[in-house]
Amino acid sequence: MASDQSQIAGVWYPYLSSRQNQAFLTAEAGSLSVVSTEETLLVSDDISAVTITGRVGNIPRRLTFSDGTVFETPDNDAIDRLVFAHRGRRSGWIHSLERFHPRLLVVAVLAIAFTFGIYRYGLPVLVNVAVAVTPPIVPELMAKGTMQTLDATTFNPTELTEEDQTELLEGFERLAVESEYRPEQLKLQFRQGGLIGPNAFALPDGTIIITDELVEMADGDSEMLLGVLAHEIGHVELEHSLKQVYRSAGAVALIMLIGGDIGSGTEDILTQGAGLLALSHSRAQEAEADRRSVEMMLKAGYNPEAIGRFFKLIQEKLHDTSNTSMLSTHPGTPDRLKSVQEYMQELQSRK
Ligand SMILES: [Zn+2]
Incomplete structure (x- = not known):
């Protein structure tokens, strides 16, 4: 033809x-x-x-x-x-x-991938965007509110000796220097835990609280406590509590927040912030914080084995019902012990 x-x-x-x-x-x-x-x-x-x-x-x-x-x-x-x-x-x-139409084809493929991504990963994507646009005042208000509530309902002033406090504060400082935050952005606070018993947790503004009961449970092993604090610094660095609050706030509140409807969106989320303690971290978040704790311990010149000792201690107390609060926020201990040890060996063999 x-x-x-x-x-x-x-x-x-x-x-x-x-x-x-x-x-x-x-x-x-x-x-x-x-x-x-x-x-x-x-x-x-x-x-x-x-x-x-x-x-x-x-x-x-x-x-x-x-x-x-x-x-x-x-x-x-x-x-x-x-x-x-x-x-x-x-x-x-x-x-x-x-x-x-090579460009048209690329655009079509991207559009399909994006739609699929929102459908499949929608909430996590929204959460990350919301975290990125959150002004620093929001985590500060959330932390303040949580602290006030706990001080009014559960906490009592610490009864730890000056010596114990100084030792932990100095170690905390050494870890904070190795974090991605400026050391003054991280604050360690001591409290008697009351209802929440032996525990340590991080608030989204960089405040980390350790209870007298946890210090007593460590029985003089302050390096182990520093391992726990490094883990909490990891949660702060990775903005885990903010992400958890946003996740529980749901897609609608997040879209309002991202869209600039600061009034009602933020209010909803701040009310959620009061329930900060009721939220537990996901397994993936725990694993991330564990890895960061190993890195920071090594850099600060501590032995990350101390983190392993903490997991073993929790396992020993597994049948002790008085410690349920800490156990519920730190699930899957045998797995975590294993991956922390593996990561430790990996980092040490690299040197
Ligand atoms: Zn944790």
């Missing part, structure tokens, strides 16, 4: 040149040729080797040949006929898509 013998008028540009040469395009048996007005052959290629721009209004079409020369013509209809005739022969819609 020596189909299209007709000539399409246009201009031809030599490689990397803006010099216009009046020329004609001819199509024959699947190949495209450009000839000058003096009938000299300028370039010829198989049509599949020629890049043809898509049709956009009346903008002239550009055909780029494999030698880099360009033929340009305002005759859109003729080019469309040519393309159609070629596609008819080669018959593959994928082929024509790739050929004439």
Whole structure:
């Protein structure tokens, strides 16, 4: 089928040149040729080797040949006929898509991936966006509110000796220096735990609380307590409590917050903040904080084995019902012990 013998008028540009040469395009048996007005052959290629721009209004079409020369013509209809005739022969819609709308294809694939991503990972994505746009005042207010509530209902002033406090504060300082925060952004506070018993936890503004009961349970093993504090610093660094609060606030509140409806969105979330303690971290978050604690302990010159001792201690107390609060916020202990030990060996073998 020596189909299209007709000539399409246009201009031809030599490689990397803006010099216009009046020329004609001819199509024959699947190949495209450009000839000058003096009938000299300028370039010829198989049509599949020629890049043809898509049709956009009346903008002239550009055909780029494999030698880099360009033929340009305002005759859109003729080019469309040519393309159609070629596609008819080669018959593959994928082929024509790739050929004439590569960007459109990419956009379509991205749009599908994005839609799938929101459907599959929607809430975590929203949570991360919300964390990113949260002004620092929000975690501060959340932490203040939680602290006031706990001081009014559960906590009592610490009865730890000055000595015990100083030892932990100094160790905490050494860990804080190795964190991604400036040391003054992290604060260690001591309290008698009351209802919440032996425990340590982090508030989203960088305040970390350790209870007298946990210090007593450690029975003089202050390095083990520092391992626990490093773990809590890890939670602060990774903004875990804020993420948990936002996760529980749900998609609607987050969209309002991100959309700038600060009034009601923030209010909802701050009320949720009062329930900060009721939220436990996910397994993935615990694992992340565990890894950070190993890194910080090593950098600060402590032995990360101390973290392992803490997990063993919790396991020993597993049947002790008075410690349920801490156990519920630190699940899966045998697994965690194992992965902490593995990570420790991995880091040490790298040195
Ligand atoms: Zn934790």
